[in-house]
Amino acid sequence: LWEKYGGDETDDKEAFQKSFIRHVTTTLARSIYNIDNFSAYQATAHSVRDRLIKRWNETQQTHTEADSKRVYYLSLEFLLGRSLDNALLNLGLKDNCGEGVKELGFAMEDVLDQEVDAALGNGGLGRLAACYMDSLATLDYPAWGYGLRYTYGIFQQRLKDGYQVEFPDYWLNFDNPWELPRLDVVVDVKFYGSVNRYTDEKGRKRYAWEGIDTVQSVAYDVPIPGYGTKNCINIRLWSSKPKRQFDLSRFNEGQYEQAVQEQMQAENITAVLYPNDNHMVGKELRLKQQYFWVAASLFDIVRRFKKSQRPWSHFPDQVAIQLNDTHPSLAIVELQRILVDLEGVDWDDAWEIVTRTFAFTNHTILPEAMERWPVPMVQYLLPRHMQIIFDINLFFLQKVEKAFPDNRDLLARLSIIEESTPQFVRMAHLAVVGSHRVNGVAELHSELIKKTIFKDFIQYYGNDSKFENKTNGITPRRWLHQANPKLSELITDTLGNKNWLKNLDLLKGLKSYVDNKDFRKRWVAAKHSNKVRLTEYIKKTTGIIVNSNALFDVQVKRIHEYKRQFMNILGVIHRYNTLKKMTSEERADVVHRVVIFGGKAAPGYYIAKLVIKLINSVAEVVNNDNSIEDSLKVAFIPDYNVSVAEIIIPASDISQHISTAGTEASGTSNMKFVLNGGLILGTVDGANIEIHEEIGDDNIFMFGNLAHQVDDLRHAHRYRNVPMDPSLQAVINDIESGQFGDSRIFAPLINTLTLGQDYYLISDDFQSYLDAQKLVDEAYKDKEGWITKSILCSANMGKFSSDRAIQEYAERIWNIEPVPVVTKK
Numbered sequence: 001l002w003e004k005y006g007g008d009e010t011d012d013k014e015a016f017q018k019s020f021i022r023h024v025t026t027t028l029a030r031s032i033y034n035i036d037n038f039s040a041y042q043a044t045a046h047s048v049r050d051r052l053i054k055r056w057n058e059t060q061q062t063h064t065e066a067d068s069k070r071v072y073y074l075s076l077e078f079l080l081g082r083s084l085d086n087a088l089l090n091l092g093l094k095d096n097c098g099e100g101v102k103e104l105g106f107a108m109e110d111v112l113d114q115e116v117d118a119a120l121g122n123g124g125l126g127r128l129a130a131c132y133m134d135s136l137a138t139l140d141y142p143a144w145g146y147g148l149r150y151t152y153g154i155f156q157q158r159l160k161d162g163y164q165v166e167f168p169d170y171w172l173n174f175d176n177p178w179e180l181p182r183l184d185v186v187v188d189v190k191f192y193g194s195v196n197r198y199t200d201e202k203g204r205k206r207y208a209w210e211g212i213d214t215v216q217s218v219a220y221d222v223p224i225p226g227y228g229t230k231n232c233i234n235i236r237l238w239s240s241k242p243k244r245q246f247d248l249s250r251f252n253e254g255q256y257e258q259a260v261q262e263q264m265q266a267e268n269i270t271a272v273l274y275p276n277d278n279h280m281v282g283k284e285l286r287l288k289q290q291y292f293w294v295a296a297s298l299f300d301i302v303r304r305f306k307k308s309q310r311p312w313s314h315f316p317d318q319v320a321i322q323l324n325d326t327h328p329s330l331a332i333v334e335l336q337r338i339l340v341d342l343e344g345v346d347w348d349d350a351w352e353i354v355t356r357t358f359a360f361t362n363h364t365i366l367p368e369a370m371e372r373w374p375v376p377m378v379q380y381l382l383p384r385h386m387q388i389i390f391d392i393n394l395f396f397l398q399k400v401e402k403a404f405p406d407n408r409d410l411l412a413r414l415s416i417i418e419e420s421t422p423q424f425v426r427m428a429h430l431a432v433v434g435s436h437r438v439n440g441v442a443e444l445h446s447e448l449i450k451k452t453i454f455k456d457f458i459q460y461y462g463n464d465s466k467f468e469n470k471t472n473g474i475t476p477r478r479w480l481h482q483a484n485p486k487l488s489e490l491i492t493d494t495l496g497n498k499n500w501l502k503n504l505d506l507l508k509g510l511k512s513y514v515d516n517k518d519f520r521k522r523w524v525a526a527k528h529s530n531k532v533r534l535t536e537y538i539k540k541t542t543g544i545i546v547n548s549n550a551l552f553d554v555q556v557k558r559i560h561e562y563k564r565q566f567m568n569i570l571g572v573i574h575r576y577n578t579l580k581k582m583t584s585e586e587r588a589d590v591v592h593r594v595v596i597f598g599g600k601a602a603p604g605y606y607i608a609k610l611v612i613k614l615i616n617s618v619a620e621v622v623n624n625d626n627s628i629e630d631s632l633k634v635a636f637i638p639d640y641n642v643s644v645a646e647i648i649i650p651a652s653d654i655s656q657h658i659s660t661a662g663t664e665a666s667g668t669s670n671m672k673f674v675l676n677g678g679l680i681l682g683t684v685d686g687a688n689i690e691i692h693e694e695i696g697d698d699n700i701f702m703f704g705n706l707a708h709q710v711d712d713l714r715h716a717h718r719y720r721n722v723p724m725d726p727s728l729q730a731v732i733n734d735i736e737s738g739q740f741g742d743s744r745i746f747a748p749l750i751n752t753l754t755l756g757q758d759y760y761l762i763s764d765d766f767q768s769y770l771d772a773q774k775l776v777d778e779a780y781k782d783k784e785g786w787i788t789k790s791i792l793c794s795a796n797m798g799k800f801s802s803d804r805a806i807q808e809y810a811e812r813i814w815n816i817e818p819v820p821v822v823t824k825k
C-alpha cells in the first residue's frame with residue numbers, strides 16, 4: 001500500500017528537498033521566501049521524522065509478528081540530548097540532507113544548532129539509558145524504554161557573580177518533532193483509597209484496592225533509530241493529565257481556583273525532573289511520579305502480553321524488565337498485585353513469575369543516595385502495595401529464618417523494612433529480593449556492592465547466584481562519529497570502511513598506523529581543530545580567551561564532593577602560586593594549561609554550589625594576572641549538558657576522573673574522553689581501572705589511595721591527629737589570606753577538610769595528585785610521545801562500546817534474540 005499510496009520519503013537529496021519545502025509550507029504554514037534557521041531546522045526535523053516514523057512502524061510490526069521475547073528498560077531518566085544529527089547519521093542521510101539544505105541556502109551546522117536538548121536526566125544514569133537505547137536499536141533487539149515526559153527537564157544553569165543560578169528548562173516551548181503523541185493510549189492510574197477483603201468463588205481470600213484519586217497517563221512515543229539497520233525502537237514517555245478537565249459545579253459557583261486545582265495537581269506529577277543525583281529526598285511527589293510511571297508502564301506491558309493469549313506462566317519467557325536503579329522498584333509490587341489481585345494467580349506462582357521477569361542495576365553505593373520511603377507515606381498513597389510489600393518481606397524472611405535459624409540480626413539487616421520510627425521501605429532490598437539478577441556497573445563497583453550494601457544478601461543467596469557485573473558502555477555513534485567528525489573520518493579512511501561503528505574492537509587496526517607520519521599528522525590536526533572549536537565556544541559563553549595550543553585539562557560532570565572538583569581547584573591554586581614564584585625564564589619552560597570545568601550542582605547542595613563559586617573566584621584572579629604570562633587559564637563553562645559535552649570531550653588532552661576510591665560506581669565520560677584520544681588523570685576507581693587494563697600503564701595517569709584503604713583513612717581522621725599535608729595547608733592559607741576574595745565565603749568549604757574530617761580524603765591524596773600532574777606536564781612536553789599515547793588510547797577502547805554491554809545483558813540476563821527488520825522487495 002505504501003508503494004501505491006504512500007509518500008516518497010526516500011533517502012535521496014531531491015526527495016528530501018521536496019519534503020523540506022512541503023513542511024515549510026504546510027506543517028509550519030510559512031512562506032518559502034521567509035525561512036529563518038529555526039524554520040529550516042523544523043522543516044528538516046519533520047522531513048527526518050517522516051522517515052523515522054516509517055521505520056518505527058515497520059519495526060513494531062516486525063516485532064509484533066515475531067512475537068518473541070522483549071526487554072523493557074524502565075528508567076526515570078533518558079538523557080537523549082539532540083536528535084537531528086544523530087538521526088541523520090544513523091539513517092545514513094547526513095550527506096544527502098546536508099547538500100539538500102545547503103542548496104536551499106542554509107548551513108547544516110546552523111540548522112543543527114537550533115535544536116534544544118531533550119534533557120530528561122541528571123547525569124550518568126540518564127545518559128547510560130540513552131546510550132543503551134541506541135545500542136538496542138543498532139543490534140536489532142526488540143526493546144522498549146519506559147520513562148516520564150517531564151514538562152521541565154534538568155534546570156538550566158547560569159552564573160551570576162560566580163554563583164550558580166537555576167532557570168527552568170521549558171524544553172517543549174516549541175513543538176517537539178521527536179515525539180509521537182498517542183492521545184489514544186491512555187492509562188488510568190489510581191492513588192490513595194482503601195483495601196477491601198473478600199472471598200472469591202473458589203473460597204480464596206482476595207483483596208481489592210479501591211483507589212480514589214485517578215490521574216490519566218498519556219503516551220508519547222520517541223523513536224530511536226539504530227545505526228546501519230532499518231530497526232527503529234521506541235521509548236514511551238508518560239505524561240499526566242487530569243481525568244476530568246475541571247470541576248464544573250465549582251466553576252459555576254465562582255470558585256475558579258478550586259475548580260482547576262485537581263487539574264493542576266494531576267499535571268504536577270510529570271511537571272519536573274528531580275534535579276538531585278546521588279541524593280535521596282523523600283518528597284511525596286517523587287513517590288507519586290514513580291508509581292504513576294510504573295503503573296502505566298506495567299499496564300501497557302501486560303496488555304501487550306495478554307494479546308498473545310499465553311498462560312501467565314509464560315510471562316517471563318516473553319517479557320524481561322530491567323530496573324534502572326531502585327526508582328522503578330514498585331514495579332515488582334505492581335506486577336505481583338496485578339497477578340494476584342486482578343488476575344487471580346496464586347501468590348507463589350505469581351512471585352515466581354515476578355522474580356523471573358525483573359533484573360536490577362545498582363548505580364551507586366553512596367549511603368545518602370539509597371532510596372528509603374517512610375512506611376506511613378507508602379501506606380497512605382498506595383495502601384495495597386504496602387500490604388504486598390509486608391507480605392513479600394514476611395515470606396522472604398521466613399526463608400532466611402529457615403536457612404539461618406535464630407539469627408535475628410541477620411533478619412533485621414536483610415529486611416525490606418527498616419525498623420526505625422517511622423519504619424522505612426528499603427527500595428534496594430525490595431529490588432534485590434524481587435529480581436533474578438542484580439548487577440553493578442564496573443568490576444570494582446560490582447565487587448564492592450557485594451561487600452557493603454548487599455553483603456548480607458551474599459550470605460543468604462551465595463556468591464555466584466544473583467550478583468553480576470555489567471561494565472557500562474557508551475555509544476560510539478554519538479560519542480565519536482557525531483561529536484568528532486574529523487577523527488571519525490580519519491578512522492574510516494584508515495581502516496577502509498565504517499565497520500568499526502558497529503564493531504568497536506576494529507579500532508585495534510589503528511595500532512599498525514601509530515608510526516605512520518601522515519596518519520599522525522591528521523590525528524593531531526583533528527584534535528587541534530576540536531580545540532579551536534572549543535576555544536571559540538569558551539569565548540562565546542564565558543568571554544575568556546584561551547590559547548588552543550595549550551594543554552586542555554578538563555573536568556566536566558555533576559558537581560559532588562565525592563567527585564572532588566574541590567581537589568582540582570585546590571591543585572590549580574597550587575599551580576598558580578608555583579608559577580607566580582617562577583622567573584620568566586623558568587616559566588618559559590612550563591607547559592601552558594587551560595583548566596576547564598563544567599557541571600551542575602543540585603539546587604539544594606550548598607557545598608557543591610560553593611565549589612562552583614570558588615572555581616570562578618580563582619578563575620577571575622588567575623585569568624587577569626598578566627605576571628604569569630598566559631601559562632594558566634581557568635574556565636567554568638556554564639550549563640553543561642549533552643550538546644556541550646559533544647563540543648568539550650573531543651577537545652580534551654587530559655580529563656580528570658578523580659573520585660575518592662570506591663565512590664564512583666563507573667563513570668562513563670571517562671570512556672568518551674579516551675575514545676576521542678584524550679588521556680586520563682584518574683584515581684583507582686570505577687571504570688578507570690578497566691580502562692587502564694585495556695590501554696596500558698603508559699597511556700594513563702593513575703594516583704591516590706585505593707578503595708580498601710578508605711575505611712582506615714577515615715578512621716584516622718576521626719580518631720587521630722592527622723597532620724595536614726603541607727602543600728594543601730599552603731593552599732588553604734592562600735585562600736584564607738583573601739587571595740581569591742573574601743575568604744569568609746569559603747569557610748564552610750575549607751571546614752570540610754578540617755572540622756568535617758575530610759570525608760572524601762582530599763588531604764590523603766593531594767600530594768600524589770600533584771605528583772601525577774607533574775608527570776602529565778612532563779609527558780605533554782614530549783609531543784611525539786603524547787600523540788602515540790593518544791592514538792593507542794582510542795585504539796584500545798573497543799570494550800567500552802555500549803554494544804558490548806547490551807550484548808552481555810541480552811545474553812546473560814534478558815535471554816533475548818535480535819529481530820531484524822527485513823524489507824520486502
Ligand code: 26V
Nearest residue numbers: 124125277278279280363441664665666667668
Ligand atoms: C539517584 C537519586 C536518588 C533519589 C533522588 C533522585 C535521584 C536521581 C538519580 C539517582 C541516581 C544516582 C546514581 C547515578 O547516577 N549513578 C551513576 O550511574 C552512572 C551509570 O551507571 C555511573 O557511571 C556513575 O558512576 C554513577 O554515579
